[in-house]
Amino acid sequence: MTKIKVERMSSFNEVIFNNSPKKTGYSFPAEWAKHEATWLSWPxxxxxxxxxIETIYAPYCEFIKIVSEGEKVRININDEETKAFAISELRKAGADLGQIEFxxxxxxDAWCRDHGPAFLLNEAGDKKVIVDWxxxxxxxxxxxxxxxxxxxxKIAEHFNLPVYHPEVIMEGGSVEFNGAGTILTTTACLLNENRNPQLTKEQIEHYLLEFYGAEQVLWLGDGIVGDDTDGHIDDITRFVNEDTVLTVVESNPLDENYxxxxxxxxxxxxxxxxxxxALNIVELPMPSPVIHEDTRLPASYANFYIANAAVVVPTFRDVNDKKALEIIQGVFPDRKVVGVDSTDIIWGLGSFHCLSQQEPAIKKITDL
Structure with a gap:
């Protein structure tokens, strides 16, 4: 594994990351690009x-089963005892253990979208690096x-991949990519002083562009009520192709999210x-408020995960579940769209996208 040092000039206004991923030809692929695997951290x-917590394992393993039909699922696990428990739960779900690696x-914690590796590919698509924010x-x-x-x-060490260390706070759920140079994010999260108070908006943009290999950053405002991440983009607006977004809207003017x-x-x-x-905008409904122990939870159909063979959408035993699935199926004609009950999982304040991080597939010599 190669640890890549980032060289900076003394003044940030003139900062040059001479060997950043962008400078060396790497970028973060869109989620719908072919995966080698999906990474998880076992809850x-x-x-x-x-x-x-005992109620989440059935839907969690159902999610793994669906994803593993089209790619490997790689799970960070704490110890042999937890691995044995995980295997037992996956067997109950009927998952193909031959597709699952530990x-x-x-x-x-379990939120691999935010603490997992950011995998970038080079322009030829035959080399991979990791950014460790x-x-x-x-x-x-x-x-x-x-x-x-x-x-x-640790993952980079295991697979002998080069790893970049920008040394700033970043979470995978705070950024959304169209695979053609554009990043979408929110001011509520990335400009929150509890992340990188030493950085201006322009400086944060610079990090995003250099370490994700992008050309522009587009900013939305607030996230939904109940989101303890301070407004992650993956609960509100998602790219589904290079110029189309799904974005959640609330139909009730009296609702806090409206x-x-x-x-x-x-x-x-x-x-x-x-x-x-201009963006092609497809509106997605919100479910009715999901309340547990007097707490409004960040339930959103936008927290879906795009796998190779399916799009897995959180559902909430709500009247809008069917409508949301139909809308999402309409923008993913080449993948089956599957709803999995997230009513218990959302008590953890996240759902399937928050729990997962994709690893893009590289092109083999025979593919070139």
């Missing part, structure tokens, strides 16, 4: 699902997070891609 932290990378559990809310913070580098989602919708309408095109 074990009872405090993330207080009083309910790696003894200890974790603090710093991680502080959403602004230091849920310590400890020391084990989660080092998982990307105004902020309308503001985000108007902002999307004003945005332009690198080619000057």
């Amino acid at each position: 074990h932290k009872e405090a993330s699902w207080p009083g309910k 790696y003894f990378n200890q974790s603090n 710093d991680y502080n559990a959403w602004g230091g809310k849920y310590p400890p997070y020391d084990l989660d913070d080092v998982i990307p580098t 105004l902020l989602l309308q503001e985000n919708l108007e902002a999307l309408k004003a945005m332009r891609l690198l080619n000057g095109k």
Whole structure:
């Protein structure tokens, strides 16, 4: 494994990352690009699902079963005892264990989208690197997070991949990619002083562009009510192809989410891609409020995961489940869209996209 040092000039306004991923021809692929695998960190932290963790394993393993039909699923696991439990639960779900691999990378929590590795590919698509962003559990809310913070580098060491260390806080759920040079994110999250208070908006953009290999950053405002991540983009707006987004809207003007989602919708309408095109915007409904122990949970159909063979969508035993699945199927004609009940999982304040991180496939010599 090669640890890549980032060289910086003394003044950030003139900063040059001479050997950043972008400078060396690497970029972060869109989620719909072919995967080699999906990475997960097996849930074990009872405090993330207080009083309910035993209820999440059935839908979690159903998610794994569906994803593994089209790619490997690689799971960070704490110890042999947890591995045995995981295998038992996966067997109950009927998952193909031949498609599932376990790696003894200890974790603090299960949210692999945010602490897992960011895999980038070179322009030829035949080489892969990892970016290991710093991680502080959403602004230091849920310590400890020391084990989660080092998982990307441990994975890079195992697979002998080069790894970049930007040394700034970033979470995978805070950024969304169209695979053609555009990143979508929110000011509520990335400009929150609990992440990188030493950086300006322009400096954060610079990191995003250099370490994800992109050309522009588009900014939305707030995330949905109940989102303890301070507004991750993957709960509100998702790219489904280079110029199309699905974005959630609330139909009830009295709901807490109504105004902020309308503001985000108007902002999307004003945005332009690198080619000057306006975004093609497809509206997605919100479920009725999901409440548990007097807490409004961040339930959203936008937290779907795009796997090779399927798109897995969280559902909430709600009247809008069917409509949301139909809309999402309409923008993914080449994949089956599958709803999996997330009513218990969302008590952990995240769903299937939050739990997973894709590893892109590289082109083999025979493919070139």
